Amino acid sequence: xxxxxxxxxxxxxxxxxxxxxxxxxxxxxxxxxxxxxxxxxxxxxxxxxxxxxxxxxxxxxxxxxxxxxxxxxxxxxxxxxxxxxxxxxxxxxxxxxxxxxxxxxxxxxxxxxxxxxxxxxxxxxxxxxxxxxxxxxxxxxxxxxxxxxxxxxxxxxxxxxxxxxxxxxxxxxxxxxxxxxxxxxxxxxxxxxxxxxxxxxxxxxxxxxxxxxxxxxxxxxxxxxxxxxxxxxxxxxxxxxxxxxxxxxxxxxxxxxxxxxxxxxxxxxxxxxxxxxxxxxxxxxxxxxxxxxxxxxxxxxxxxxxxxxxxxxxxxxxxxxxxxxx
Amino acid sequence: xxxxxxxxxxxxxxxxxxxxxxxxxxxxxxxxxxxxxxxxxxxxxxxxxxxxxxxxxxxxxxxxxxxxxxxxxxxxxxxxxxxxxxxxxxxxxxxxxxxxxxxxxxxxxxxxxxxxxxxxxxxxxxxxxxxxxxxxxxxxxxxxxxxxxxxxxxxxxxxxxxxxxxxxxxxxxxxxxxxxxxxxxxxxxxxxxxxxxxxxxxxxxxxxxxxxxxxxxxxxxxxxxxxxxxxxxxxxxxxxxxxxxxxxxxxxxxxxxxxxxxxxxxxxxxxxxxxxxxxxxxxxxxxxxxxxxxxxxxxxxxxxxxxxxxxxxxxxxxxxxxxx
Numbered sequence: 211x212x213x214x215x216x217x218x219x220x221x222x223x224x225x226x227x228x229x230x231x232x233x234x235x236x237x238x239x240x241x242x243x244x245x246x247x248x249x250x251x252x253x254x255x256x257x258x259x260x261x262x263x264x265x266x267x268x269x270x271x272x273x274x275x276x277x278x279x280x281x282x283x284x285x286x287x288x289x290x291x292x293x294x295x296x297x298x299x300x301x302x303x304x305x306x307x308x309x310x311x312x313x314x315x316x317x318x319x320x321x322x323x324x325x326x327x328x329x330x331x332x333x334x335x336x337x338x339x340x341x342x343x344x345x346x347x348x349x350x351x352x353x354x355x356x357x358x359x360x361x362x363x364x365x366x367x368x369x370x371x372x373x374x375x376x377x378x379x380x381x382x383x384x385x386x387x388x389x390x391x392x393x394x395x396x397x398x399x400x401x402x403x404x405x406x407x408x409x410x411x412x413x414x415x416x417x418x419x420x421x422x423x424x425x426x427x428x429x430x431x432x433x434x435x436x437x438x439x440x441x442x443x444x445x446x447x448x449x450x451x452x453x454x455x456x457x458x459x460x461x462x463x464x465x466x467x468x469x470x471x472x473x474x475x476x477x478x479x480x481x482x483x484x485x486x487x488x489x490x491x492x493x494x495x496x497x498x499x500x501x502x503x504x505x506x507x508x509x510x511x512x513x514x515x516x517x518x519x520x521x522x523x524x525x526x527x528x529x530x531x532x533x534x535x536x
Numbered sequence: 537x538x539x540x541x542x543x544x545x546x547x548x549x550x551x552x553x554x555x556x557x558x559x560x561x562x563x564x565x566x567x568x569x570x571x572x573x574x575x576x577x578x579x580x581x582x583x584x585x586x587x588x589x590x591x592x593x594x595x596x597x598x599x600x601x602x603x604x605x606x607x608x609x610x611x612x613x614x615x616x617x618x619x620x621x622x623x624x625x626x627x628x629x630x631x632x633x634x635x636x637x638x639x640x641x642x643x644x645x646x647x648x649x650x651x652x653x654x655x656x657x658x659x660x661x662x663x664x665x666x667x668x669x670x671x672x673x674x675x676x677x678x679x680x681x682x683x684x685x686x687x688x689x690x691x692x693x694x695x696x697x698x699x700x701x702x703x704x705x706x707x708x709x710x711x712x713x714x715x716x717x718x719x720x721x722x723x724x725x726x727x728x729x730x731x732x733x734x735x736x737x738x739x740x741x742x743x744x745x746x747x748x749x750x751x752x753x754x755x756x757x758x759x760x761x762x763x764x765x766x767x768x769x770x771x772x773x774x775x776x777x778x779x780x781x782x783x784x785x786x787x788x789x790x791x792x793x794x795x796x797x798x799x800x801x802x803x804x805x806x807x808x809x810x811x812x813x814x815x816x817x818x819x820x821x822x823x824x825x826x827x828x829x830x831x832x833x834x835x836x837x838x839x840x841x842x843x844x845x846x847x848x849x850x851x852x853x854x855x856x857x858x859x860x
Contacts, residue, residue, distance in 0.1 A: 293667065341850040344612065344667055345798065349850065352791060352843030359836035467671055480665045512687070515679025522672035527662040534742055535611040535659065535666050535756060 235412065238477015239489030241528070245475075246492045246499065253503045260506040268385050272453065274498045275387035276301070276446035278491065280465050281472030282398045283442025285490045286435040288473050289402075289415045291482025292336060293343040294436060296351035297443045297469045299358065300325050301462025304447025306358040309367025309457035318370065322444050328354055329440030333433030344536070351466070358459040365458040369451045377452035390449055394442065398487040401438075407431065416483030443469075471518065472497055475525045481533060496521075560801025560813035561849045562820045569823050577830055580823075583707070591702065591709035593822035595620075595774035597815060598715055599789050600796035601722045602766025604814045606666070607794070607802045608726075609759040610739040611659065614670040616767040616793055618677035619651050620786025623771030625681045627697055628781030630690045637696030645768050651677055652764015656757035666760075674790075682783070689781025701776020711773040715815075718766060722811035725762075735759055795846045796821050801853065821845070 253261045260266065280297050287294040307321040308314075328350055335346035379386050402408040414421040414431050422428040446465065451457050470480075476493025478485025500521070504514055573580040599616050606613040623644040632640040651673060658669045703710045726732035734755040737745040746752045771786060778785065800817030802809025824845065828838055 335847065335851060339851045340854050341847070345794070345846065345850050348791065348794065349843045349847035352846070353840045354843075356836045356838070356840030356843065359834075359839065363834075363836070467675070470668065470671070474668060480668060510683070512679050512682035515682065516676050517679075519672040519675030519677075519679065522675065523658060523662075523664065523669055526664040526668045526672075527658070531663050531665070534663060534752060535609065 235484050236477070236486055236488065238479070238485055238528070239492065240477075242476050242489050242492040242496060246495045249496060249499045249503070253499060253506075257503065257506050261503070264383060266502070266506070268380065268383060270498055270502055272385040272387045274494060275390045276450045276453075277465060277468055277472055277497065278391050278494045279394045279442050279446040279449065280469040281476075281490050281494050282394060282487050283439035283446075284469040285398070285473045285476070285478050285485065285487050286402075286411070287343075287439045288470075288478045288480055289411055289482060289485060290432045290435040291415045291418060292432060292435060293347060293470075293480070294332065294439045295344060295347040295466055296328060296332060296354055297439060298462035298464065298466025299351040299354035300328055300440050300443035301447040301450060301465055302459050303328075303354050303358040303361075304444045305451045305457045305461045306362035306459045308369060308373075308448070308451050309362045314370030314372060318373070318448065321448065322441065325440040325444035325447075326437055329437035330433065332440065333436035336436070337429045337432045342536075355459075355463075362457055362459045365456065365460075367457040369455050369457065373448060373452040374455055377449055378455070387449065387453075390445075394445060395487065395491065402487055407434070411435065412483055414482075467522075468497060468518075471522050471525070475521065479531070480526065481531050493525075560799065560816060561853055562796075562799040562801065562813060562816035565799065565845075565849075566816055566820045566823070569820060569827065573823065573827060577827065580827070580830075587704075587707055587709055587712075589819075589822055589826060590712040590715075591704075591777070592826075593818055594709065594711035594715040595701075595770040595777065596789060596792055596796065596822065597770075597818040598718050598773065599767050599770035600793040600800075600814050600818050601718050601811060602763035602770070603793040603797050604722065604800065604802060604809050604811065605725075605735060605759040605762045605766075607797050608739045608809045609735045609756050610742060611666040611756060611759060612670065612794070613652075613655065613760060613763040613767070614667060614790055615651060615655060615674040615677060616763065616770075617786045617788070617790040618674035618681070619648050619764060619767040620771035620774060620789055621784060622647055622651075622677050622681040622684075623768050624775040624778070624785045625685045625689050625781055625783075627772065627775050628690045628693045629684065630692050632694065633692040635694075637694040640694060641697065641772060644772050645765065648764045648766075648768020648771070649761060650764070652761040652767075653757075655764060656760035659760065660753040660757050685781065685783065687783070689783055691780050693775065693779060693781070697772065697776040698779050699776065701773045702779070711777065714769065714773060718769065719811050719815050722814075726810050731755065731758060791842065791846075792821060795842055795849075798846055798853075799849050 280301065284294055284297060303324060304321040307324060308317050310317050332347050332350055335341050336343045377386055402411070410421070410426050410431050413426060414428050418428055443462070447462060450461055454461070472494035473485070473490050474480065474493065475496050476485065476489030476491065478489060500517060501514065504517065570581070579585055599620070603613055603616060626644050626647060627640040655670055655673055658664055658673070659666050700710055700714070726735070734750050737748070737750055738752045738755050742752055774786065796817035797809060797814055798817070799820055800809055800813030800815070802813065824841065825838055828841060
C-alpha cells in the first residue's frame with residue numbers, strides 16, 4: 211500500500227479536493243475557537259480584576275490538563291465513530307493503582323499497562339464481537355470502577371514524589387501542566403494530521419465499510435483508537451493524582467462525561483470522521499473558561515450542572531446528522 | 537426467515553429447540569441462579585423473601601420497562617437516574633406538606649413526562665445523538681433538582697407515597713402490583729398495538745421504516761416520553777420505599793436499567809426486546825445482587841459483576857444473532 215500523498219494529482223484537482231476535505235473536517239474547530247474567544251473577551255471585560263490575573267491563569271493551566279488529555283483520547287474514538295464511556299473509570303483506576311504498596315517504578319508502568327488492556331478489551335468487544343460501543347464501554351467502565359474501589363476503597367495514599375515534582379511547579383510562571391498538554395497534544399496532532407494512521411482513521415470514521423473494502427485495516431485502526439483513549443485517560447489519571455498529591459478511587463467519575471463534552475464542543479461529530487484534536491483544545495477551553503467564570507462570579511455550583519448540560523445539547527445540535535436516535 | 541410457510545414444518549423437538557433459542561439470556565440466567573440459590577441459600581426461595589425481593593425490584597423493573605422502549609427504538613435514555621432523583625426531591629419537598637398526596641404524585645409524573653418529551657423533541661427535531669442529549673438533560677435535570685432542594689432535600693413525604701413504595705396488600709407488595717400493571721401495559725404496547733410494531737420497525741432499520749411510511753420521528757418521540765414517564769413512576773415507588781428525600785438517589789439505575797434490558801434480550805441498536813424479557817432481566821439482576829449481598833460481596837464487587845454480566849450478555853447475544 212502506497213502513501214496517499216505520493217499519488218500524482220490530476221491537474222491540481224486532487225490537492226484542491228484534499229484541502230477542501232481538510233477544511234470541511236475542521237469547520238467545527240473554527241466555530242469553537244470563535245466561541246472560546248468571545249467567552250474570553252466577555253470574562254475579561256466583565257471580571258477584569260478577578261479573571262485577568264496571573265494567579266487565575268496559572269490556576270486554570272494547572273486545572274485543565276487532565277481534561278484536555280482525556281478529551282484528546284476521546285476525540286480519536288469519536289473520529290472512528292466509536293464512543294468511550296470508560297474514560298472516567300480508567301482515570302480512577304490509575305489513581306488507585308498509584309496508591310498500591312509498590313515502588314513508583316512499578317506502579318506507573320502497571321497503571322499504563324492496565325489502561326492498555328482496558329483499551330484492548332473495549333476495542334475487541336466493539337470491533338470483533340459487534341457490541342455497541344456504548345454498551346461495551348459502559349460494561350468495562352463498571353468493571354474498571356469496581357476494580358478501582360477494590361484496590362483502594364477510600365481515598366488515601368501518597369502520590370509518587372517524582373510524579374508530583376513533574377506536575378506541581380512552574381517554569382517562569384507557566385505551570386508544568388501546560389507542558390504535559392503540549393506533549394500529549396503534539397503527539398495527538400502529529401498522529402492525526404501527519405501519519406497514515408490519522409488519514410486512515412478519518413476514512414474509517416466516515417464510512418467503516420467502504421474503508422474496509424478499500425483495503426484499510428479497519429479493525430486494527432478502531433481498536434487502536436480505544437487503546438489511545440485509555441492511555442490518554444491513564445496519563446490524565448497520573449497527572450490528577452500527582453496534582454492532588456494523593457489517590458482517590460472516584461477521582462475520574464466526572465471526567466468521563468466532560469471528555470465527550472470537550473470533544474463535542476470542539477467540533478468533533480459523534481458520528482465519526484469529522485473533527486480533530488485542534489478543536490478539542492478550544493472545546494475544553496470553553497468548559498474551563500465557563501466553570502472558571504461562574505466560580506469567579508459566585509454563581510451557585512448547582513447552576514453549573516444546568517449550564518454544562520445545556521452546552522452539551524447545543525454543541526451536538528450545531529451540525530445536523532442524517533441518523534436518528536443513537 | 538420470512539419464507540417459513542413454504543418450508544416443511546419442522547418436527548416438534550426442533551421447533552421447541554428453536555423457540556428456546558429465542559428465549560432471552562435472562563431466562564437461562566434466572567434458572568441457573570435460582571438453582572444455585574436453592575442449593576446454597578434455600579431461604580432465598582421462601583415466599584416471604586420472594587415478596588421482599590419483588591418489592592425491591594419493582595422500581596428498577598418499571599424504569600427498565602421504560603428503557604426497553606428507548607432501546608428497542610434504537611435509542612437510549614441516560615436521563616432516567618436524574619429523573620428518579622428529581623422525582624424524589626419533588627415528592628419530599630416541604631411545599632407539599634399537608635397537601636393531598638395526588639398533588640406531589642401528579643407533579644412528579646408530569647415532570648417525568650416533561651423530561652421524556654424534552655428528550656424526544658431534542659433527539660427528533662435536532663437529530664442530535666440520543667446518548668449526548670440524554671446525558672445533557674440528565675445534567676440539567678440534576679441541576680434543577682439541586683436548585684429546588686437547595687442542597688438539602690426535604691423530609692415531607694406523604695404517607696400515601698410511602699404506602700405505594702413499601703406497603704403490602706395481604707402479603708403482596710403494592711409496588712409489585714404497579715410493576716405487574718406496567719409490564720402488562722408494555723406487553724400490550726409492544727405486541728398488540730401498532731405503536732409497538734412501529735418501534736420495532738424503526739429500531740430494526742430506520743431508513744426502511746421511513747420509506748415504508750412509518751412515522752419514525754413521532755415513534756421515537758413517544759418512546760422517550762414513555763421512558764421518561766416510567767422513570768418517574770419508578771422514582772415515585774423508590775422514593776416511597778426509601779421514605780425520605782436524598783440527593784443523588786437513582787444514580788445507579790441508569791446502568792442497572794440498561795443491564796436489565798440487555799439481559800432481557802434487547803440487542804443494543806434496536807429492533808428487539810420486549811416486556812417479558814425486561815421483567816426477567818430485572819429479576820435476574822435483583823437476585824444476583826441480593827445473592828452477592830448474602831455472600832458478603834461489597835459494592836465494588838457488585839459493580840464488577842454487573843459490568844461482566846452486561847458485557848457477557850451483550851457479546852453472547854450479538855454472536856448468536858450474527859450466526860443466524
